[in-house]
Amino acid sequence: MSVLVNQNVVSVIVDHDKCIAGKGCRVCIDVCPTDILALDQEDGKVKMVYDECWYCLPCEHDCPTKAIHVEIPYLLR
Amino acid sequence: METRHLEADVLVIGGGTAGPIAAIKAKAKNPQLKVLLLDKANVKRAGAIAEGMDSVNNAIVPGFATPEQYVKEITIANDGIVNQAAINAYAVRSYAMIRELDEWGVKFEKDETGDYAVKKVHHLGAYVLPMPEGYDVKKVIFRQLRKHGVQVSNRLVTTRLLVGEGGRVAGAMALDSRSGEFVVIRAKAVVLCTGAAGRLGLPSSGYLFGTYENPTNAGDGYSMAYHAGAELSGLECFQINPLIKDYNGPACAYVTGPFGGYTVNAKGERFIKSDYWSGQMMLEFWRELEGGNGPVFLKLDHLADETVTRIENVLHITERPTRGRFHEGRGTDYRSDLVEMHISEIGLCGGHSASGVWVDEHARTTVPGLYAAGDLCNVAHNYMLGAMVYGQIAGEDAVDFIAGKDFAGFDEDQVALERQRVFAPLLRADGLPPTQVEYKLRRMVNDYLQPPKVTRKMEIGLQRFAEIRADLAQLKANNPHELMRAMEVYAILDCAELAAQASLYRTESRWGLYHYRVEYEGRNDAEWFAFVQVKKGADGRPHCFKRAVPAYLYPIDASERDAYDRLRFEEPATV
Numbered sequence: 078m079s080v081l082v083n084q085n086v087v088s089v090i091v092d093h094d095k096c097i098a099g100k101g102c103r104v105c106i107d108v109c110p111t112d113i114l115a116l117d118q119e120d121g122k123v124k125m126v127y128d129e130c131w132y133c134l135p136c137e138h139d140c141p142t143k144a145i146h147v148e149i150p151y152l153l154r
Numbered sequence: 155m156e157t158r159h160l161e162a163d164v165l166v167i168g169g170g171t172a173g174p175i176a177a178i179k180a181k182a183k184n185p186q187l188k189v190l191l192l193d194k195a196n197v198k199r200a201g202a203i204a205e206g207m208d209s210v211n212n213a214i215v216p217g218f219a220t221p222e223q224y225v226k227e228i229t230i231a232n233d234g235i236v237n238q239a240a241i242n243a244y245a246v247r248s249y250a251m252i253r254e255l256d257e258w259g260v261k262f263e264k265d266e267t268g269d270y271a272v273k274k275v276h277h278l279g280a281y282v283l284p285m286p287e288g289y290d291v292k293k294v295i296f297r298q299l300r301k302h303g304v305q306v307s308n309r310l311v312t313t314r315l316l317v318g319e320g321g322r323v324a325g326a327m328a329l330d331s332r333s334g335e336f337v338v339i340r341a342k343a344v345v346l347c348t349g350a351a352g353r354l355g356l357p358s359s360g361y362l363f364g365t366y367e368n369p370t371n372a373g374d375g376y377s378m379a380y381h382a383g384a385e386l387s388g389l390e391c392f393q394i395n396p397l398i399k400d401y402n403g404p405a406c407a408y409v410t411g412p413f414g415g416y417t418v419n420a421k422g423e424r425f426i427k428s429d430y431w432s433g434q435m436m437l438e439f440w441r442e443l444e445g446g447n448g449p450v451f452l453k454l455d456h457l458a459d460e461t462v463t464r465i466e467n468v469l470h471i472t473e474r475p476t477r478g479r480f481h482e483g484r485g486t487d488y489r490s491d492l493v494e495m496h497i498s499e500i501g502l503c504g505g506h507s508a509s510g511v512w513v514d515e516h517a518r519t520t521v522p523g524l525y526a527a528g529d530l531c532n533v534a535h536n537y538m539l540g541a542m543v544y545g546q547i548a549g550e551d552a553v554d555f556i557a558g559k560d561f562a563g564f565d566e567d568q569v570a571l572e573r574q575r576v577f578a579p580l581l582r583a584d585g586l587p588p589t590q591v592e593y594k595l596r597r598m599v600n601d602y603l604q605p606p607k608v609t610r611k612m613e614i615g616l617q618r619f620a621e622i623r624a625d626l627a628q629l630k631a632n633n634p635h636e637l638m639r640a641m642e643v644y645a646i647l648d649c650a651e652l653a654a655q656a657s658l659y660r661t662e663s664r665w666g667l668y669h670y671r672v673e674y675e676g677r678n679d680a681e682w683f684a685f686v687q688v689k690k691g692a693d694g695r696p697h698c699f700k701r702a703v704p705a706y707l708y709p710i711d712a713s714e715r716d717a718y719d720r721l722r723f724e725e726p727a728t729v
């Protein structure tokens with residue numbers, strides 16, 4: 078059985094100029110209840126990896142540099 | 155796929171609202187004990203209260219209400235099917251819990267004299283205590299966990315309970331959703347606090363994670379308790395909430411009601427007297443939506459500008475803080491626009507309706523050593539404070555239960571079988587993506603279980619669910635995260651089947667929309683003044699049976715009994 082790769086709009090936006098994941102910060106990854114944020118090994122920044130956001134905001138509120146902005150997922154806008 | 159072994163005297167599963175209090179209270183009662191609290195997410199920000207709460211929905215504050223009044227109100231709101239002793243166990247501890255939270259640093263609204271500013275939202279009494287600065291509640295509780303020395307373990311997805319000799323609980327098994335390890339935890343007592351079954355119905359947007367409930371609460375606890383042999387109760391009494399259309403926040407009666415906001419139909423007419431969430435209110439709401447008078451709106455545009463600002467400062471900051479962003483995106487301003495409302499997906503939840511794992515007034519399930527608290531247990535309309543109080547009751551009773559007891563011995567086969575079940579989707583070469591199976595399952599839940607309930611539809615639904623059960627043997631996960639989602643599909647499917655079975659069994663209508671069966675209009679107290687229980691039979695299939703409603707502590711007068719059936723304005727109230 079083969080599967081397609083689905084395309085979804087990223088709704089958790091990370092400002093690369095502000096994100097300090099390179100210095101070891103993992104706050105947003107830790108607090109996200111649905112565990113959908115991960116370190117991008119290529120650029121050393123955080124990114125949304127699953128379209129499973131509850132738009133609840135712990136990631137945005139706890140980020141020490143205010144690098145995250147959560148948008149309402151496209152299907153609900 | 156290593157196996158890690160842990161041990162605890164008291165194991166608390168679910169670190170949202172009820173769980174942390176259970177752990178704190180167990181540790182406070184006996185600091186020598188090893189109390190372990192684990193969560194699928196991160197306890198610091200896990201559960202329904204992660205971003206605070208708008209209000210205590212059911213505060214019993216002296217001077218405003220008594221336990222007796224409250225127990226009677228909930229008895230009437232829940233159409234008589236309650237164990238009053240269980241509601242009362244919450245009611246008599248409600249005020250002490252508010253005081254304790256206050257001492258810990260949780261902020262509640264107070265008047266000029268420093269008294270709690272309780273508001274009337276329910277049909278009969280006054281129980282709503284606003285928390286306009288309630289966003290810190292989880293942080294405050296987390297500090298207490300640290301202070302009491304509770305051991306915390308995050309990202310552990312519990313999948314099954316271990317059952318020991320004599321049917322006593324012996325611990326639990328979990329998947330580490332980061333490392334992919336299998337974890338076996340032995341415990342002398344287990345407190346299950348895994349919240350509602352929030353991923354049962356599909357929101358009408360089709361977005362899997364747009365649920366009213368925190369989507370980490372997929373119904374795992376219902377499934378685990380069922381497979382451990384516990385009785386579940388009221389699974390036909392669905393949770394359905396009035397929400398903002400397309401946004402999963404309450405509209406919200408508890409916040410705007412005291413400021414003068416209310417619900418209107420398309421003609422601008424008020425049609426319900428009390429916006430307090432009950433099945434009867436939801437039935438009137440649904441009738442208005444479907445009966446040609448819809449859509450239904452929340453009306454705030456008649457309020458003064460500064461009143462609206464105060465409302466925004468609550469609704470857009472605590473609980474569901476993206477609400478303002480949603481309105482902004484659609485250009486909705488409470489000052490000039492009505493807010494379109496809709497009906498949520500269905501779910502199972504003790505805290506909002508009455509569907510949960512059966513517990514008595516000591517939070518004990520029917521499995522020795524196994525407790526349930528919070529939205530997972532069947533104590534009706536218990537909400538946030540009820541979750542905390544039941545956490546307290548469970549944590550303290552568990553300490554008594556384990557006194558002088560050792561770990562229960564258990565059959566190791568359970569571990570081997572569960573390991574096999576959990577890791578199968580990872581080991582399979584290819585197969586069905588868990589999210590796609592979940593989508594189909596939840597879409598079928600909407601099609602066949604959403605009230606009004608129709609016998610033939612529910613029967614077809616059960617057939618479809620059985621076909622999806624066969625599909626589980628083809629689930630494919632590529633990593634531990636997807637494996638967690640695959641395991642959740644198992645739990646959602648169990649909940650869907652149990653909800654259908656319980657709904658078919660109760661051949662009457664009760665709780666307004668929650669159990670509205672078109673072929674059996676109206677309440678039939680002669681036959682159905684009883685709880686409907688469901689339990690796993692010796693044949694491995696769900697068995698439904700009745701459990702008598704225990705004699706009331708506070709009898710309900712015939713004149714009060716139907717108060718919640720008179721929610722509709724006789725004549726449309728034009729405003």
Ligand SMILES: Cc1cc2nc3c(=O)[nH]c(=O)nc-3n(C[C@H](O)[C@H](O)[C@H](O)COP(=O)(O)OP(=O)(O)OC[C@H]3O[C@@H](n4cnc5c(N)ncnc54)[C@H](O)[C@@H]3O)c2cc1C
Nearest residue numbers: 168170171172194200201202211312349505528529537538
């Ligand atoms: C949007 C919203 C608004 C609300 N507003 C109010 C209000 O204003 N006033 C009020 O009184 N009540 C309100 N409530 C209700 C109240 O929040 C809940 O009744 C209460 O918080 C439930 O507590 P709980 O501990 O049962 O569940 P939760 O706090 O949700 O905790 C459940 C925990 O279990 C964890 N978990 C789930 N499955 C597993 C597993 N398999 N293994 C390990 N861990 C697991 C989850 O990660 C979660 O942390 C609201 C609820 C919601 C969703």
Ligand code: SF4
Nearest residue numbers: 096097102104105140
């Ligand atoms: S919390 Fe903020 S700074 Fe830290 S990793 Fe996340 S986005 Fe980057």
Ligand code: SF4
Nearest residue numbers: 109130131133134136
């Ligand atoms: S809004 Fe909530 S679910 Fe979405 S990424 Fe942030 S913490 Fe995770």
